[in-house]
Amino acid sequence: MSFSVLLLRLHLLVLLAFLLFYATKAALLFLGRQEDLRNLRARTRIVDSLLGLLILGSGLWLVALYPGDAPRWLWVELGLAVVLLPLAIAAMRRQYKPGIACMLLGLLYLYGVAQAGSLTLQRPSRRVAGTAALGRPETTPTPDAAPPVDTLFDDEPGLSEAETAALQAATANAAIASPPAEPETDGEGILADGKALFNKNCAVCHGANGRLGLNGAHDLSKSNLNTTGRVYMVTQGLGKMPAFKDKLTTAQIQQVVAYSLTLK
Ligand code: HEC
Known part of the structure:
Protein backbone atom coordinates (compact mmCIF):
# COMPACT_ATOMS: atom_id res chain seq x y z
CA MET A 1 0.00 0.00 0.00
CA VAL A 128 -1.69 3.63 -14.94
CA ALA A 129 -0.90 -0.01 -14.19
CA GLY A 130 -2.98 -1.02 -17.20
CA THR A 131 -1.14 1.33 -19.51
CA ALA A 132 2.18 0.21 -18.14
CA ALA A 133 1.35 -3.42 -18.84
CA LEU A 134 0.26 -2.56 -22.36
CA GLY A 135 3.20 -0.28 -22.81
CA ARG A 136 5.70 -3.01 -22.17
CA PRO A 137 5.59 -4.53 -25.67
CA GLU A 138 6.30 -1.08 -27.08
CA THR A 139 9.67 -1.00 -25.42
CA THR A 140 10.55 -4.42 -26.81
CA PRO A 141 12.42 -3.95 -30.06
CA THR A 142 11.41 -7.33 -31.53
CA PRO A 143 7.83 -6.93 -32.73
CA ASP A 144 6.80 -10.50 -31.94
CA ALA A 145 8.48 -11.02 -28.57
CA ALA A 146 6.24 -12.93 -26.17
CA PRO A 147 3.81 -10.30 -24.83
CA PRO A 148 2.87 -10.18 -21.14
CA VAL A 149 -0.55 -11.62 -21.85
CA ASP A 150 -1.00 -12.70 -18.25
CA THR A 151 -0.40 -9.24 -16.82
CA LEU A 152 -2.72 -7.82 -19.43
CA PHE A 153 -5.53 -10.05 -18.32
CA ASP A 154 -4.85 -9.64 -14.61
CA ASP A 155 -5.84 -6.03 -15.00
CA GLU A 156 -9.25 -6.90 -16.34
CA PRO A 157 -11.51 -7.81 -13.44
CA GLY A 158 -14.56 -8.41 -15.62
CA LEU A 159 -12.89 -11.24 -17.52
CA SER A 160 -13.81 -14.80 -16.55
CA GLU A 161 -11.19 -17.53 -16.73
CA ALA A 162 -12.91 -19.16 -19.70
CA GLU A 163 -12.93 -15.85 -21.58
CA THR A 164 -9.29 -15.31 -20.73
CA ALA A 165 -8.39 -18.74 -22.03
CA ALA A 166 -10.41 -18.20 -25.21
CA LEU A 167 -8.81 -14.83 -25.80
CA GLN A 168 -5.34 -16.19 -25.14
CA ALA A 169 -5.97 -19.04 -27.59
CA ALA A 170 -7.30 -16.57 -30.14
CA THR A 171 -4.35 -14.21 -29.78
CA ALA A 172 -1.94 -17.14 -29.95
CA ASN A 173 -3.60 -18.27 -33.19
CA ALA A 174 -3.42 -14.77 -34.52
CA ALA A 175 0.30 -14.66 -33.91
CA ILE A 176 0.78 -17.93 -35.77
CA ALA A 177 -1.76 -17.40 -38.52
CA SER A 178 -0.73 -13.88 -39.50
CA PRO A 179 2.84 -12.95 -38.66
CA PRO A 180 2.60 -9.16 -38.48
CA ALA A 181 6.08 -8.73 -39.93
CA GLU A 182 4.80 -9.83 -43.33
CA PRO A 183 1.03 -9.48 -43.34
CA GLU A 184 1.06 -9.16 -47.13
CA THR A 185 1.71 -12.91 -47.43
CA ASP A 186 -1.87 -13.44 -46.24
CA GLY A 187 -3.03 -12.07 -49.53
CA GLU A 188 -4.44 -8.74 -50.54
CA GLY A 189 -7.98 -9.95 -49.79
CA ILE A 190 -7.60 -10.04 -46.03
CA LEU A 191 -5.84 -6.71 -45.96
CA ALA A 192 -8.54 -5.18 -48.13
CA ASP A 193 -11.15 -6.50 -45.68
CA GLY A 194 -9.06 -5.14 -42.83
CA LYS A 195 -8.83 -1.77 -44.52
CA ALA A 196 -12.59 -1.60 -44.98
CA LEU A 197 -13.11 -2.56 -41.35
CA PHE A 198 -10.55 0.01 -40.27
CA ASN A 199 -12.13 2.83 -42.22
CA LYS A 200 -15.52 1.92 -40.82
CA ASN A 201 -14.60 1.40 -37.15
CA CYS A 202 -11.30 3.03 -36.36
CA ALA A 203 -10.74 5.96 -38.71
CA VAL A 204 -13.10 8.24 -36.73
CA CYS A 205 -10.46 8.52 -34.04
CA HIS A 206 -7.27 7.23 -35.58
CA GLY A 207 -7.73 8.65 -39.08
CA ALA A 208 -7.45 6.69 -42.33
CA ASN A 209 -3.65 6.81 -42.03
CA GLY A 210 -3.68 6.00 -38.29
CA ARG A 211 -2.27 9.41 -37.35
CA LEU A 212 -5.33 11.52 -36.59
CA GLY A 213 -5.18 11.15 -32.81
CA LEU A 214 -8.75 12.27 -32.07
CA ASN A 215 -10.07 11.75 -28.52
CA GLY A 216 -6.51 11.11 -27.34
CA ALA A 217 -6.10 8.18 -29.72
CA HIS A 218 -2.51 7.07 -30.16
CA ASP A 219 -0.68 7.49 -33.46
CA LEU A 220 -0.85 3.98 -34.89
CA SER A 221 1.94 4.59 -37.38
CA LYS A 222 4.28 5.19 -34.42
CA SER A 223 2.90 2.39 -32.22
CA ASN A 224 5.24 -0.52 -31.50
CA LEU A 225 2.44 -2.62 -30.07
CA ASN A 226 2.55 -6.09 -31.64
CA THR A 227 -0.34 -8.22 -32.92
CA THR A 228 -1.23 -9.69 -29.54
CA GLY A 229 -1.19 -6.31 -27.83
CA ARG A 230 -3.31 -4.74 -30.56
CA VAL A 231 -5.78 -7.61 -30.63
CA TYR A 232 -6.15 -7.19 -26.90
CA MET A 233 -6.56 -3.40 -27.17
CA VAL A 234 -9.20 -3.70 -29.86
CA THR A 235 -11.02 -6.54 -28.09
CA GLN A 236 -11.09 -5.06 -24.60
CA GLY A 237 -10.56 -1.36 -25.17
CA LEU A 238 -8.64 0.86 -22.75
CA GLY A 239 -9.56 4.26 -21.40
CA LYS A 240 -11.20 6.19 -24.23
CA MET A 241 -10.46 3.46 -26.74
CA PRO A 242 -13.71 1.48 -27.04
CA ALA A 243 -13.90 -2.32 -26.83
CA PHE A 244 -14.89 -4.03 -30.07
CA LYS A 245 -15.53 -7.51 -28.73
CA ASP A 246 -19.27 -7.15 -29.27
CA LYS A 247 -18.98 -5.33 -32.60
CA LEU A 248 -16.40 -7.37 -34.50
CA THR A 249 -15.73 -11.09 -34.67
CA THR A 250 -12.36 -12.48 -33.63
CA ALA A 251 -11.49 -12.94 -37.30
CA GLN A 252 -12.47 -9.36 -38.13
CA ILE A 253 -10.38 -8.06 -35.22
CA GLN A 254 -7.41 -10.00 -36.56
CA GLN A 255 -7.96 -8.54 -40.02
CA VAL A 256 -8.27 -4.97 -38.82
CA VAL A 257 -5.22 -5.39 -36.60
CA ALA A 258 -3.22 -6.87 -39.48
CA TYR A 259 -4.17 -3.86 -41.56
CA SER A 260 -3.34 -1.43 -38.74
CA LEU A 261 0.17 -2.91 -38.64
CA THR A 262 0.73 -1.83 -42.26
CA LEU A 263 0.18 1.84 -41.36
CA LYS A 264 3.76 3.00 -41.04
C1 HEC B 1 -13.44 6.51 -29.95
C2 HEC B 1 -12.13 6.64 -30.49
C3 HEC B 1 -11.39 5.38 -30.94
C4 HEC B 1 -11.80 4.43 -31.85
C5 HEC B 1 -13.10 4.37 -32.61
C6 HEC B 1 -10.71 3.49 -31.94
N1 HEC B 1 -9.69 3.85 -31.11
FE1 HEC B 1 -7.91 2.91 -30.91
N2 HEC B 1 -7.38 4.19 -29.44
C7 HEC B 1 -8.15 5.23 -29.00
C8 HEC B 1 -7.51 5.83 -27.85
C9 HEC B 1 -8.05 7.00 -27.05
C10 HEC B 1 -6.33 5.10 -27.62
C11 HEC B 1 -5.34 5.29 -26.49
C12 HEC B 1 -5.80 4.41 -25.36
C13 HEC B 1 -4.97 4.57 -24.11
O1 HEC B 1 -3.83 4.12 -24.11
O2 HEC B 1 -5.49 5.11 -23.15
C14 HEC B 1 -6.26 4.09 -28.65
C15 HEC B 1 -5.22 3.19 -28.79
C16 HEC B 1 -5.15 2.23 -29.78
C17 HEC B 1 -4.05 1.32 -29.98
C18 HEC B 1 -2.79 1.26 -29.12
C19 HEC B 1 -1.71 2.14 -29.73
C20 HEC B 1 -0.53 2.26 -28.81
O3 HEC B 1 0.58 1.94 -29.24
O4 HEC B 1 -0.74 2.68 -27.66
C21 HEC B 1 -4.35 0.53 -31.03
C22 HEC B 1 -3.50 -0.58 -31.62
C23 HEC B 1 -5.65 0.94 -31.50
N3 HEC B 1 -6.11 1.97 -30.72
C24 HEC B 1 -6.30 0.37 -32.57
C25 HEC B 1 -7.60 0.65 -32.93
C26 HEC B 1 -8.33 -0.07 -33.91
C27 HEC B 1 -7.77 -1.21 -34.75
C28 HEC B 1 -9.58 0.46 -33.96
C29 HEC B 1 -10.78 0.01 -34.79
C30 HEC B 1 -11.18 -1.36 -34.66
C31 HEC B 1 -9.64 1.55 -33.00
N4 HEC B 1 -8.41 1.63 -32.39
C32 HEC B 1 -10.72 2.38 -32.78
C33 HEC B 1 -9.33 5.68 -29.52
C34 HEC B 1 -10.08 4.99 -30.47
Missing part, protein backbone atom coordinates in the same frame (compact mmCIF):
# COMPACT_ATOMS: atom_id res chain seq x y z
CA SER A 2 1.42 3.36 -0.95
CA PHE A 3 1.92 6.18 1.53
CA SER A 4 -0.71 8.39 -0.07
CA VAL A 5 -3.34 5.65 0.23
CA LEU A 6 -2.38 5.22 3.89
CA LEU A 7 -2.70 8.96 4.40
CA LEU A 8 -6.06 8.95 2.67
CA ARG A 9 -7.28 6.18 5.00
CA LEU A 10 -6.06 8.16 8.00
CA HIS A 11 -7.79 11.29 6.69
CA LEU A 12 -11.10 9.46 6.32
CA LEU A 13 -10.71 7.80 9.71
CA VAL A 14 -10.11 11.09 11.55
CA LEU A 15 -13.01 12.65 9.69
CA LEU A 16 -15.24 9.78 10.77
CA ALA A 17 -14.00 10.04 14.36
CA PHE A 18 -14.77 13.75 14.40
CA LEU A 19 -18.21 13.13 12.97
CA LEU A 20 -19.08 10.38 15.49
CA PHE A 21 -17.73 12.39 18.42
CA TYR A 22 -19.68 15.44 17.32
CA ALA A 23 -22.85 13.41 16.79
CA THR A 24 -22.52 11.89 20.28
CA LYS A 25 -22.29 15.32 21.88
CA ALA A 26 -25.14 16.64 19.75
CA ALA A 27 -27.29 13.68 20.76
CA LEU A 28 -26.60 14.35 24.46
CA LEU A 29 -27.48 18.01 23.99
CA PHE A 30 -30.69 17.35 22.10
CA LEU A 31 -31.75 14.71 24.62
CA GLY A 32 -31.28 17.29 27.35
CA ARG A 33 -28.60 15.29 29.15
CA GLN A 34 -26.63 18.36 30.11
CA GLU A 35 -24.86 16.58 32.97
CA ASP A 36 -23.45 13.84 30.73
CA LEU A 37 -22.50 16.37 28.10
CA ARG A 38 -20.63 18.51 30.60
CA ASN A 39 -18.76 15.46 31.88
CA LEU A 40 -17.82 14.34 28.40
CA ARG A 41 -16.63 17.80 27.43
CA ALA A 42 -14.66 18.23 30.61
CA ARG A 43 -12.79 15.02 29.92
CA THR A 44 -12.24 15.57 26.19
CA ARG A 45 -11.69 19.29 26.05
CA ILE A 46 -9.29 19.45 23.14
CA VAL A 47 -10.34 16.37 21.17
CA ASP A 48 -12.49 18.41 18.76
CA SER A 49 -9.69 20.81 17.92
CA LEU A 50 -7.11 18.05 17.74
CA LEU A 51 -9.20 15.98 15.33
CA GLY A 52 -9.98 19.12 13.33
CA LEU A 53 -6.29 19.90 12.99
CA LEU A 54 -5.54 16.29 12.01
CA ILE A 55 -8.20 16.43 9.30
CA LEU A 56 -6.80 19.63 7.83
CA GLY A 57 -3.20 18.48 8.23
CA SER A 58 -3.70 15.12 6.52
CA GLY A 59 -5.82 16.81 3.83
CA LEU A 60 -3.14 19.37 3.02
CA TRP A 61 -0.50 16.68 3.06
CA LEU A 62 -2.58 14.69 0.56
CA VAL A 63 -2.79 17.71 -1.73
CA ALA A 64 0.97 18.12 -1.52
CA LEU A 65 1.59 14.43 -2.21
CA TYR A 66 -0.85 14.04 -5.03
CA PRO A 67 1.21 13.72 -8.22
CA GLY A 68 0.27 16.51 -10.57
CA ASP A 69 -2.84 18.51 -9.81
CA ALA A 70 -4.86 17.43 -6.83
CA PRO A 71 -8.37 16.35 -7.86
CA ARG A 72 -11.11 18.93 -7.52
CA TRP A 73 -13.05 16.99 -4.87
CA LEU A 74 -10.04 17.22 -2.53
CA TRP A 75 -10.01 21.01 -2.80
CA VAL A 76 -13.78 21.15 -2.28
CA GLU A 77 -13.47 18.87 0.71
CA LEU A 78 -10.63 20.88 2.24
CA GLY A 79 -12.42 24.17 1.62
CA LEU A 80 -15.54 22.83 3.29
CA ALA A 81 -13.49 21.48 6.19
CA VAL A 82 -11.78 24.84 6.76
CA VAL A 83 -15.18 26.54 7.00
CA LEU A 84 -17.22 23.84 8.73
CA LEU A 85 -14.87 22.56 11.41
CA PRO A 86 -14.39 25.85 13.32
CA LEU A 87 -18.09 26.69 12.95
CA ALA A 88 -19.06 23.26 14.23
CA ILE A 89 -16.74 23.57 17.21
CA ALA A 90 -17.99 27.09 17.96
CA ALA A 91 -21.65 26.04 17.72
CA MET A 92 -20.97 23.22 20.15
CA ARG A 93 -19.20 25.55 22.63
CA ARG A 94 -22.19 27.91 22.59
CA GLN A 95 -24.62 24.96 22.58
CA TYR A 96 -26.46 26.68 19.73
CA LYS A 97 -28.83 23.90 18.65
CA PRO A 98 -29.86 25.05 15.12
CA GLY A 99 -26.21 25.63 14.32
CA ILE A 100 -25.22 22.22 15.63
CA ALA A 101 -27.94 20.55 13.55
CA CYS A 102 -26.75 22.35 10.41
CA MET A 103 -23.12 21.52 11.15
CA LEU A 104 -24.00 17.85 11.64
CA LEU A 105 -25.55 17.78 8.16
CA GLY A 106 -22.60 19.70 6.76
CA LEU A 107 -20.13 17.28 8.30
CA LEU A 108 -22.07 14.31 6.95
CA TYR A 109 -21.87 15.88 3.49
CA LEU A 110 -18.16 16.54 3.98
CA TYR A 111 -17.60 12.91 4.87
CA GLY A 112 -19.63 11.86 1.82
CA VAL A 113 -17.49 14.01 -0.49
CA ALA A 114 -14.30 12.59 0.99
CA GLN A 115 -15.51 9.00 0.88
CA ALA A 116 -16.75 9.23 -2.70
CA GLY A 117 -13.70 11.18 -3.81
CA SER A 118 -11.29 8.73 -2.23
CA LEU A 119 -12.61 6.09 -4.61
CA THR A 120 -11.64 8.19 -7.62
CA LEU A 121 -8.24 8.90 -6.10
CA GLN A 122 -7.48 5.20 -5.95
CA ARG A 123 -8.67 4.50 -9.46
CA PRO A 124 -5.98 6.28 -11.51
CA SER A 125 -3.28 3.94 -10.19
CA ARG A 126 -5.19 1.02 -11.73
CA ARG A 127 -5.40 2.87 -14.99
Whole structure:
Protein backbone atom coordinates (compact mmCIF):
# COMPACT_ATOMS: atom_id res chain seq x y z
CA MET A 1 0.00 0.00 0.00
CA SER A 2 1.42 3.36 -0.95
CA PHE A 3 1.92 6.18 1.53
CA SER A 4 -0.71 8.39 -0.07
CA VAL A 5 -3.34 5.65 0.23
CA LEU A 6 -2.38 5.22 3.89
CA LEU A 7 -2.70 8.96 4.40
CA LEU A 8 -6.06 8.95 2.67
CA ARG A 9 -7.28 6.18 5.00
CA LEU A 10 -6.06 8.16 8.00
CA HIS A 11 -7.79 11.29 6.69
CA LEU A 12 -11.10 9.46 6.32
CA LEU A 13 -10.71 7.80 9.71
CA VAL A 14 -10.11 11.09 11.55
CA LEU A 15 -13.01 12.65 9.69
CA LEU A 16 -15.24 9.78 10.77
CA ALA A 17 -14.00 10.04 14.36
CA PHE A 18 -14.77 13.75 14.40
CA LEU A 19 -18.21 13.13 12.97
CA LEU A 20 -19.08 10.38 15.49
CA PHE A 21 -17.73 12.39 18.42
CA TYR A 22 -19.68 15.44 17.32
CA ALA A 23 -22.85 13.41 16.79
CA THR A 24 -22.52 11.89 20.28
CA LYS A 25 -22.29 15.32 21.88
CA ALA A 26 -25.14 16.64 19.75
CA ALA A 27 -27.29 13.68 20.76
CA LEU A 28 -26.60 14.35 24.46
CA LEU A 29 -27.48 18.01 23.99
CA PHE A 30 -30.69 17.35 22.10
CA LEU A 31 -31.75 14.71 24.62
CA GLY A 32 -31.28 17.29 27.35
CA ARG A 33 -28.60 15.29 29.15
CA GLN A 34 -26.63 18.36 30.11
CA GLU A 35 -24.86 16.58 32.97
CA ASP A 36 -23.45 13.84 30.73
CA LEU A 37 -22.50 16.37 28.10
CA ARG A 38 -20.63 18.51 30.60
CA ASN A 39 -18.76 15.46 31.88
CA LEU A 40 -17.82 14.34 28.40
CA ARG A 41 -16.63 17.80 27.43
CA ALA A 42 -14.66 18.23 30.61
CA ARG A 43 -12.79 15.02 29.92
CA THR A 44 -12.24 15.57 26.19
CA ARG A 45 -11.69 19.29 26.05
CA ILE A 46 -9.29 19.45 23.14
CA VAL A 47 -10.34 16.37 21.17
CA ASP A 48 -12.49 18.41 18.76
CA SER A 49 -9.69 20.81 17.92
CA LEU A 50 -7.11 18.05 17.74
CA LEU A 51 -9.20 15.98 15.33
CA GLY A 52 -9.98 19.12 13.33
CA LEU A 53 -6.29 19.90 12.99
CA LEU A 54 -5.54 16.29 12.01
CA ILE A 55 -8.20 16.43 9.30
CA LEU A 56 -6.80 19.63 7.83
CA GLY A 57 -3.20 18.48 8.23
CA SER A 58 -3.70 15.12 6.52
CA GLY A 59 -5.82 16.81 3.83
CA LEU A 60 -3.14 19.37 3.02
CA TRP A 61 -0.50 16.68 3.06
CA LEU A 62 -2.58 14.69 0.56
CA VAL A 63 -2.79 17.71 -1.73
CA ALA A 64 0.97 18.12 -1.52
CA LEU A 65 1.59 14.43 -2.21
CA TYR A 66 -0.85 14.04 -5.03
CA PRO A 67 1.21 13.72 -8.22
CA GLY A 68 0.27 16.51 -10.57
CA ASP A 69 -2.84 18.51 -9.81
CA ALA A 70 -4.86 17.43 -6.83
CA PRO A 71 -8.37 16.35 -7.86
CA ARG A 72 -11.11 18.93 -7.52
CA TRP A 73 -13.05 16.99 -4.87
CA LEU A 74 -10.04 17.22 -2.53
CA TRP A 75 -10.01 21.01 -2.80
CA VAL A 76 -13.78 21.15 -2.28
CA GLU A 77 -13.47 18.87 0.71
CA LEU A 78 -10.63 20.88 2.24
CA GLY A 79 -12.42 24.17 1.62
CA LEU A 80 -15.54 22.83 3.29
CA ALA A 81 -13.49 21.48 6.19
CA VAL A 82 -11.78 24.84 6.76
CA VAL A 83 -15.18 26.54 7.00
CA LEU A 84 -17.22 23.84 8.73
CA LEU A 85 -14.87 22.56 11.41
CA PRO A 86 -14.39 25.85 13.32
CA LEU A 87 -18.09 26.69 12.95
CA ALA A 88 -19.06 23.26 14.23
CA ILE A 89 -16.74 23.57 17.21
CA ALA A 90 -17.99 27.09 17.96
CA ALA A 91 -21.65 26.04 17.72
CA MET A 92 -20.97 23.22 20.15
CA ARG A 93 -19.20 25.55 22.63
CA ARG A 94 -22.19 27.91 22.59
CA GLN A 95 -24.62 24.96 22.58
CA TYR A 96 -26.46 26.68 19.73
CA LYS A 97 -28.83 23.90 18.65
CA PRO A 98 -29.86 25.05 15.12
CA GLY A 99 -26.21 25.63 14.32
CA ILE A 100 -25.22 22.22 15.63
CA ALA A 101 -27.94 20.55 13.55
CA CYS A 102 -26.75 22.35 10.41
CA MET A 103 -23.12 21.52 11.15
CA LEU A 104 -24.00 17.85 11.64
CA LEU A 105 -25.55 17.78 8.16
CA GLY A 106 -22.60 19.70 6.76
CA LEU A 107 -20.13 17.28 8.30
CA LEU A 108 -22.07 14.31 6.95
CA TYR A 109 -21.87 15.88 3.49
CA LEU A 110 -18.16 16.54 3.98
CA TYR A 111 -17.60 12.91 4.87
CA GLY A 112 -19.63 11.86 1.82
CA VAL A 113 -17.49 14.01 -0.49
CA ALA A 114 -14.30 12.59 0.99
CA GLN A 115 -15.51 9.00 0.88
CA ALA A 116 -16.75 9.23 -2.70
CA GLY A 117 -13.70 11.18 -3.81
CA SER A 118 -11.29 8.73 -2.23
CA LEU A 119 -12.61 6.09 -4.61
CA THR A 120 -11.64 8.19 -7.62
CA LEU A 121 -8.24 8.90 -6.10
CA GLN A 122 -7.48 5.20 -5.95
CA ARG A 123 -8.67 4.50 -9.46
CA PRO A 124 -5.98 6.28 -11.51
CA SER A 125 -3.28 3.94 -10.19
CA ARG A 126 -5.19 1.02 -11.73
CA ARG A 127 -5.40 2.87 -14.99
CA VAL A 128 -1.69 3.63 -14.94
CA ALA A 129 -0.90 -0.01 -14.19
CA GLY A 130 -2.98 -1.02 -17.20
CA THR A 131 -1.14 1.33 -19.51
CA ALA A 132 2.18 0.21 -18.14
CA ALA A 133 1.35 -3.42 -18.84
CA LEU A 134 0.26 -2.56 -22.36
CA GLY A 135 3.20 -0.28 -22.81
CA ARG A 136 5.70 -3.01 -22.17
CA PRO A 137 5.59 -4.53 -25.67
CA GLU A 138 6.30 -1.08 -27.08
CA THR A 139 9.67 -1.00 -25.42
CA THR A 140 10.55 -4.42 -26.81
CA PRO A 141 12.42 -3.95 -30.06
CA THR A 142 11.41 -7.33 -31.53
CA PRO A 143 7.83 -6.93 -32.73
CA ASP A 144 6.80 -10.50 -31.94
CA ALA A 145 8.48 -11.02 -28.57
CA ALA A 146 6.24 -12.93 -26.17
CA PRO A 147 3.81 -10.30 -24.83
CA PRO A 148 2.87 -10.18 -21.14
CA VAL A 149 -0.55 -11.62 -21.85
CA ASP A 150 -1.00 -12.70 -18.25
CA THR A 151 -0.40 -9.24 -16.82
CA LEU A 152 -2.72 -7.82 -19.43
CA PHE A 153 -5.53 -10.05 -18.32
CA ASP A 154 -4.85 -9.64 -14.61
CA ASP A 155 -5.84 -6.03 -15.00
CA GLU A 156 -9.25 -6.90 -16.34
CA PRO A 157 -11.51 -7.81 -13.44
CA GLY A 158 -14.56 -8.41 -15.62
CA LEU A 159 -12.89 -11.24 -17.52
CA SER A 160 -13.81 -14.80 -16.55
CA GLU A 161 -11.19 -17.53 -16.73
CA ALA A 162 -12.91 -19.16 -19.70
CA GLU A 163 -12.93 -15.85 -21.58
CA THR A 164 -9.29 -15.31 -20.73
CA ALA A 165 -8.39 -18.74 -22.03
CA ALA A 166 -10.41 -18.20 -25.21
CA LEU A 167 -8.81 -14.83 -25.80
CA GLN A 168 -5.34 -16.19 -25.14
CA ALA A 169 -5.97 -19.04 -27.59
CA ALA A 170 -7.30 -16.57 -30.14
CA THR A 171 -4.35 -14.21 -29.78
CA ALA A 172 -1.94 -17.14 -29.95
CA ASN A 173 -3.60 -18.27 -33.19
CA ALA A 174 -3.42 -14.77 -34.52
CA ALA A 175 0.30 -14.66 -33.91
CA ILE A 176 0.78 -17.93 -35.77
CA ALA A 177 -1.76 -17.40 -38.52
CA SER A 178 -0.73 -13.88 -39.50
CA PRO A 179 2.84 -12.95 -38.66
CA PRO A 180 2.60 -9.16 -38.48
CA ALA A 181 6.08 -8.73 -39.93
CA GLU A 182 4.80 -9.83 -43.33
CA PRO A 183 1.03 -9.48 -43.34
CA GLU A 184 1.06 -9.16 -47.13
CA THR A 185 1.71 -12.91 -47.43
CA ASP A 186 -1.87 -13.44 -46.24
CA GLY A 187 -3.03 -12.07 -49.53
CA GLU A 188 -4.44 -8.74 -50.54
CA GLY A 189 -7.98 -9.95 -49.79
CA ILE A 190 -7.60 -10.04 -46.03
CA LEU A 191 -5.84 -6.71 -45.96
CA ALA A 192 -8.54 -5.18 -48.13
CA ASP A 193 -11.15 -6.50 -45.68
CA GLY A 194 -9.06 -5.14 -42.83
CA LYS A 195 -8.83 -1.77 -44.52
CA ALA A 196 -12.59 -1.60 -44.98
CA LEU A 197 -13.11 -2.56 -41.35
CA PHE A 198 -10.55 0.01 -40.27
CA ASN A 199 -12.13 2.83 -42.22
CA LYS A 200 -15.52 1.92 -40.82
CA ASN A 201 -14.60 1.40 -37.15
CA CYS A 202 -11.30 3.03 -36.36
CA ALA A 203 -10.74 5.96 -38.71
CA VAL A 204 -13.10 8.24 -36.73
CA CYS A 205 -10.46 8.52 -34.04
CA HIS A 206 -7.27 7.23 -35.58
CA GLY A 207 -7.73 8.65 -39.08
CA ALA A 208 -7.45 6.69 -42.33
CA ASN A 209 -3.65 6.81 -42.03
CA GLY A 210 -3.68 6.00 -38.29
CA ARG A 211 -2.27 9.41 -37.35
CA LEU A 212 -5.33 11.52 -36.59
CA GLY A 213 -5.18 11.15 -32.81
CA LEU A 214 -8.75 12.27 -32.07
CA ASN A 215 -10.07 11.75 -28.52
CA GLY A 216 -6.51 11.11 -27.34
CA ALA A 217 -6.10 8.18 -29.72
CA HIS A 218 -2.51 7.07 -30.16
CA ASP A 219 -0.68 7.49 -33.46
CA LEU A 220 -0.85 3.98 -34.89
CA SER A 221 1.94 4.59 -37.38
CA LYS A 222 4.28 5.19 -34.42
CA SER A 223 2.90 2.39 -32.22
CA ASN A 224 5.24 -0.52 -31.50
CA LEU A 225 2.44 -2.62 -30.07
CA ASN A 226 2.55 -6.09 -31.64
CA THR A 227 -0.34 -8.22 -32.92
CA THR A 228 -1.23 -9.69 -29.54
CA GLY A 229 -1.19 -6.31 -27.83
CA ARG A 230 -3.31 -4.74 -30.56
CA VAL A 231 -5.78 -7.61 -30.63
CA TYR A 232 -6.15 -7.19 -26.90
CA MET A 233 -6.56 -3.40 -27.17
CA VAL A 234 -9.20 -3.70 -29.86
CA THR A 235 -11.02 -6.54 -28.09
CA GLN A 236 -11.09 -5.06 -24.60
CA GLY A 237 -10.56 -1.36 -25.17
CA LEU A 238 -8.64 0.86 -22.75
CA GLY A 239 -9.56 4.26 -21.40
CA LYS A 240 -11.20 6.19 -24.23
CA MET A 241 -10.46 3.46 -26.74
CA PRO A 242 -13.71 1.48 -27.04
CA ALA A 243 -13.90 -2.32 -26.83
CA PHE A 244 -14.89 -4.03 -30.07
CA LYS A 245 -15.53 -7.51 -28.73
CA ASP A 246 -19.27 -7.15 -29.27
CA LYS A 247 -18.98 -5.33 -32.60
CA LEU A 248 -16.40 -7.37 -34.50
CA THR A 249 -15.73 -11.09 -34.67
CA THR A 250 -12.36 -12.48 -33.63
CA ALA A 251 -11.49 -12.94 -37.30
CA GLN A 252 -12.47 -9.36 -38.13
CA ILE A 253 -10.38 -8.06 -35.22
CA GLN A 254 -7.41 -10.00 -36.56
CA GLN A 255 -7.96 -8.54 -40.02
CA VAL A 256 -8.27 -4.97 -38.82
CA VAL A 257 -5.22 -5.39 -36.60
CA ALA A 258 -3.22 -6.87 -39.48
CA TYR A 259 -4.17 -3.86 -41.56
CA SER A 260 -3.34 -1.43 -38.74
CA LEU A 261 0.17 -2.91 -38.64
CA THR A 262 0.73 -1.83 -42.26
CA LEU A 263 0.18 1.84 -41.36
CA LYS A 264 3.76 3.00 -41.04
C1 HEC B 1 -13.44 6.51 -29.95
C2 HEC B 1 -12.13 6.64 -30.49
C3 HEC B 1 -11.39 5.38 -30.94
C4 HEC B 1 -11.80 4.43 -31.85
C5 HEC B 1 -13.10 4.37 -32.61
C6 HEC B 1 -10.71 3.49 -31.94
N1 HEC B 1 -9.69 3.85 -31.11
FE1 HEC B 1 -7.91 2.91 -30.91
N2 HEC B 1 -7.38 4.19 -29.44
C7 HEC B 1 -8.15 5.23 -29.00
C8 HEC B 1 -7.51 5.83 -27.85
C9 HEC B 1 -8.05 7.00 -27.05
C10 HEC B 1 -6.33 5.10 -27.62
C11 HEC B 1 -5.34 5.29 -26.49
C12 HEC B 1 -5.80 4.41 -25.36
C13 HEC B 1 -4.97 4.57 -24.11
O1 HEC B 1 -3.83 4.12 -24.11
O2 HEC B 1 -5.49 5.11 -23.15
C14 HEC B 1 -6.26 4.09 -28.65
C15 HEC B 1 -5.22 3.19 -28.79
C16 HEC B 1 -5.15 2.23 -29.78
C17 HEC B 1 -4.05 1.32 -29.98
C18 HEC B 1 -2.79 1.26 -29.12
C19 HEC B 1 -1.71 2.14 -29.73
C20 HEC B 1 -0.53 2.26 -28.81
O3 HEC B 1 0.58 1.94 -29.24
O4 HEC B 1 -0.74 2.68 -27.66
C21 HEC B 1 -4.35 0.53 -31.03
C22 HEC B 1 -3.50 -0.58 -31.62
C23 HEC B 1 -5.65 0.94 -31.50
N3 HEC B 1 -6.11 1.97 -30.72
C24 HEC B 1 -6.30 0.37 -32.57
C25 HEC B 1 -7.60 0.65 -32.93
C26 HEC B 1 -8.33 -0.07 -33.91
C27 HEC B 1 -7.77 -1.21 -34.75
C28 HEC B 1 -9.58 0.46 -33.96
C29 HEC B 1 -10.78 0.01 -34.79
C30 HEC B 1 -11.18 -1.36 -34.66
C31 HEC B 1 -9.64 1.55 -33.00
N4 HEC B 1 -8.41 1.63 -32.39
C32 HEC B 1 -10.72 2.38 -32.78
C33 HEC B 1 -9.33 5.68 -29.52
C34 HEC B 1 -10.08 4.99 -30.47
